Each structure stands twice: as C-alpha cells, then as structure tokens.
Amino acid sequence: MQSAVIDVFCGIGGLTHGIQKAGINVVAGIDIDSTCKYAYEKNNNAVFINKDIENITCEEIDLLYPPNCHKILVGCAPCQPFSPYSFRYNKNGKKDNKWKLLYSFINIIEEISPSIISMENVPQLSKEKIFSDFLDKLNNLGYIVDWDIINCAKYGVPQNRTRLVLLASLFGKINVPPAIYDQKDFLTVFDAIGDLPRIKDGEICEEDLLHRSSKLAPINKKRIKQSTPGGTWITWNDKLKLKCHKKDTGNSYRSVYGRMEWEKPSPTITTQFYGYGNGRFGHPEQNRALSLREGALLQSFPDYYKFIDPDSPPTYKKLGVHIGNAVPVELGKVIGSSIKNHLLEKGVSCDG
Numbered sequence: 001m002q003s004a005v006i007d008v009f010c011g012i013g014g015l016t017h018g019i020q021k022a023g024i025n026v027v028a029g030i031d032i033d034s035t036c037k038y039a040y041e042k043n044n045n046a047v048f049i050n051k052d053i054e055n056i057t058c059e060e061i062d063l064l065y066p067p068n069c070h071k072i073l074v075g076c077a078p079c080q081p082f083s084p085y086s087f088r089y090n091k092n093g094k095k096d097n098k099w100k101l102l103y104s105f106i107n108i109i110e111e112i113s114p115s116i117i118s119m120e121n122v123p124q125l126s127k128e129k130i131f132s133d134f135l136d137k138l139n140n141l142g143y144i145v146d147w148d149i150i151n152c153a154k155y156g157v158p159q160n161r162t163r164l165v166l167l168a169s170l171f172g173k174i175n176v177p178p179a180i181y182d183q184k185d186f187l188t189v190f191d192a193i194g195d196l197p198r199i200k201d202g203e204i205c206e207e208d209l210l211h212r213s214s215k216l217a218p219i220n221k222k223r224i225k226q227s228t229p230g231g232t233w234i235t236w237n238d239k240l241k242l243k244c245h246k247k248d249t250g251n252s253y254r255s256v257y258g259r260m261e262w263e264k265p266s267p268t269i270t271t272q273f274y275g276y277g278n279g280r281f282g283h284p285e286q287n288r289a290l291s292l293r294e295g296a297l298l299q300s301f302p303d304y305y306k307f308i309d310p311d312s313p314p315t316y317k318k319l320g321v322h323i324g325n326a327v328p329v330e331l332g333k334v335i336g337s338s339i340k341n342h343l344l345e346k347g348v349s350c351d352g
Contacts, residue, residue: 002349003115004065006030007046008053008075008105012039012307012322014299015074015120016046018332024072024340024350028064030056035318038309053104058111070348072339073114076121076327077101102130106137113141116342117168118335120327123149126164143168146175153265154179156330157300158187161268163331167338171346177338189284190262193294201288210307211293213283214274214316220257221287224276229261229284260284266298271324273298274316292316295323300330 003024007016010029013036020026029040030049037048049056049064065071078101102125109117117138125131126149138145147166152159155177167174181187197205202215216224219240226236233241233256258280260266272278276289283290290298296305307319314322340350 001068001070002066003070003072003343005072005074006061006064008073008108009077009101010036010040010048010075011326012036013044013046014301014326014329015076015332015335016040016044017301017305018327018329018334019074019336019339020044020046021329021333022336022340024336027066030061035314036322038312039305039307039322042306053101053108058108061108062112070116070343071112071114072116072118073109073112074118074335075105076119077105078325102134106134110137110141113170115170115348116174116339117143117166118339119164119166120331120335121164123162123164138168142170144170144173146173148176150176150179152328152331153183153186154181155334156180156187157265157298157328158189158192159266159269159298159300159328160264161328165331165335167335167342169342171342171348174342175338177334180334186265188263189260189266189298192266192297192300194262196291196294196297198286199288199291200286205291205293208293210296210319211291212316213288213291214276216276216288220276223257224259224282224287227257227259227282229259230264231258233257256280258282260290269295269298269324271321273324274320292319292323295320299323299326300328301326302329305329 005019005024005026007026007029010016010031013029016026016029026046028047028049030051032052034050037050040048135145145168147164149162149164152161152163165176167176196211199205199211199213201213203213205211223236223240256279257277259282260280262284267280273281273290273295274292276282281290343350
C-alpha cells in the first residue's frame with residue numbers, strides 16, 4: 001500500500017514543495033486564497049483546491065486521496081491569531097476567526113483518520129488551551145505524538161525563524177527531526193542572496209521580475225544611509241528619528257528600520273519583509289529594503305520557483321503575503337524526510 005499527502009492551508013506550496021523534494025507523493029493542497037493557485041500548481045505536481053477549510057467536507061478531502069493508500073495530512077493553520085503581535089496590539093486577538101481553524105483541522109483528522117500528521121505553527125501556540133485540546137484529541141485517537149520548538153536555521157533555512165513542529169503517527173513512535181546544522185554552520189544572508197544583481201529602491205530587475213524592491217520615501221533614504229548592518233536607529237541623527245523612538249517605549253523597537261548582516265541568518269521573514277520600516281529588513285549594503293526575490297530565497301524557495309501569474313499578476317502586497325506566510329521549503333523537506341524514514345522503518349511505501 002502506497003502513501004499520499006494532502007496539504008491543508010497550503011498557500012503557494014512551500015511545505016508541499018519540500019515534502020515532494022523529500023520523495024513523498026503530495027496529491028493536493030487546500031487553501032481559501034485563490035491567488036495561491038498559480039504558484040502552487042506551477043511548481044508542484046499536485047492539484048490546488050480553492051476551498052475554505054470550514055466549508056469543505058471531510059468526504060471531499062477523503063476522495064482526494066488515491067484508493068487504498070496510507071493517508072498523510074499536513075498543514076500550517078494561519079498563525080496570525082497566535083503571534084506575539086496579535087496578543088500585544090489586538091486585545092481581541094483570541095476572537096479572530098482564524099483562531100478556530102485548528103479545531104477544524106482536528107475535526108478533519110478525526111473523520112478521515114490519516115496515518116501520519118504534521119503541523120507547523122508559531123511557538124506561542126504551545127501556551128494556548130487550543131493546543132492542549134489538539135494534543136488531547138490526538139492522544140485519544142491513538143496517535144503517538146512528538147512536538148518541539150525549533151529554529152529553522154538549524155534545518156538549512158538561512159533565517160532565524162522559530163517554529164513549533166508536530167508529528168504524529170498511528171504506526172508508532174515518530175520524532176521531530178534533530179537539528180542538521182550547528183550555529184557555526186548556519187546558512188547566511190550572503191549564502192542566500194549575495195550573488196543577486198544590484199538594484200535600487202523602486203527598481204525591477206530586467207532578468208527577474210520578482211527581484212524588485214519597494215520605493216523609499218526621501219526621509220527613509222536618509223535613514224537607511226545612516227543604518228549599519230546589525231545596528232539600530234539609535235545612531236541616526238536626531239532629526240531622522242521618529243517621535244516614538246524618543247519615548248521610553250521606543251527602546252523596545254530597536255530592530256525596526258534596521259539592516260541585515262551578511263554573515264548571519266536573516267531575522268524572521270514576515271508578510272511585510274519588503275518594507276524597510278517593518279523590521280530589520282534593510283539590505284546589508286544596498287540602500288533599500290529586501291526585494292521579493294530575496295525574501296523568497298531567505299524562505300529557502302529555489303530560484304526556479306514561479307510566483308507571478310503572467311495572466312493575472314498578484315499585487316506587490318499579495319506577493320509579500322504569499323512568501324512571508326509560507327512554510328520554508330527546506331523545513332518542509334526535513335519534515336518530509338522524517339515522515340519518509342518513519343514509513344520506511346514501518347515497511348510502508350512512500351511513492352505515488
């Protein structure tokens with residue numbers, strides 16, 4: 001009996017692509033955002049299902065699997081409700097409709113009984129009742145569960161991105177994979193983007209339409225010229241500092257308007273990584289924010305990955321969301337390899 005994967009909350013396919021690179025058959029991805037369809041299907045040998053996970057039936061999902069296969073279900077529920085930002089700035093964060101999507105995920109698990117499950121999300125989720133409910137349900141359904149909070153830099157992603165990774169199996173003990181890299185061996189910003197053509201702010205590279213950067217306001221051009229890799233706005237001239245920087249609370253936001261460092265992994269790539277003022281997203285030496293291509297490479301998408309539908313190109317903002325929300329491909333590959341090794345230990349085929 002062979003195995004097949006369905007990727008729930010698949011986005012543009014970072015997790016799917018990594019799992020396929022590990023040699024496991026992914027048959028479908030499901031996501032509510034129709035603009036993800038082009039990139040998902042263009043780069044992956046799987047079908048994109050544009051459905052709301054709360055409206056699609058378990059019967060519909062079950063029919064996506066080939067007959068008589070070992071079913072694998074993977075997914076990364078939207079993490080915004082669980083992020084530190086939501087809790088810090090949105091008093092109603094727990095009322096976000098996305099909050100209950102993890103319950104929808106567990107309902108699907110209960111109905112279709114996949115042999116293997118993988119779930120990835122932000123670390124803050126581990127502190128919430130919804131996560132303990134999730135674990136209790138898996139245990140009651142007979143799954144052997146392992147989960148850990150990992151830094152993606154330890155798994156071949158050139159980015160300090162901390163994530164909760166969970167694996168569960170009906171076959172027996174399964175483990176979150178151990179780290180691959182030590183800190184001294186981490187892939188760096190330079191490893192990922194150091195050889196890209198130089199561009200200016202607001203410019204699009206002729207050879208690569210995704211290698212484009214946002215236009216900086218005149219004052220931000222002055223600010224980035226006074227920014228050093230790894231430094232903060234504290235070293236700027238006072239006339240360039242924002243009012244919020246001059247308040248006592250301003251010391252909490254030293255990474256905004258910062259530059260990355262060549263010889264270290266990048267900070268976490270968010271959905272707004274293309275904005276100089278949104279974090280330490282300044283290019284290490286060019287006077288601009290990261291380009292969309294640079295963000296994709298730091299998310300470990302291969303340079304051949306296609307993001308822009310020529311017939312209906314997404315907006316700049318939407319491309320940022322596509323890239324920033326994705327599971328890094330190399331993390332997906334490590335998760336896929338762990339699942340494959342587990343299946344092989346149990347004598348189960350991984351091929352499609």
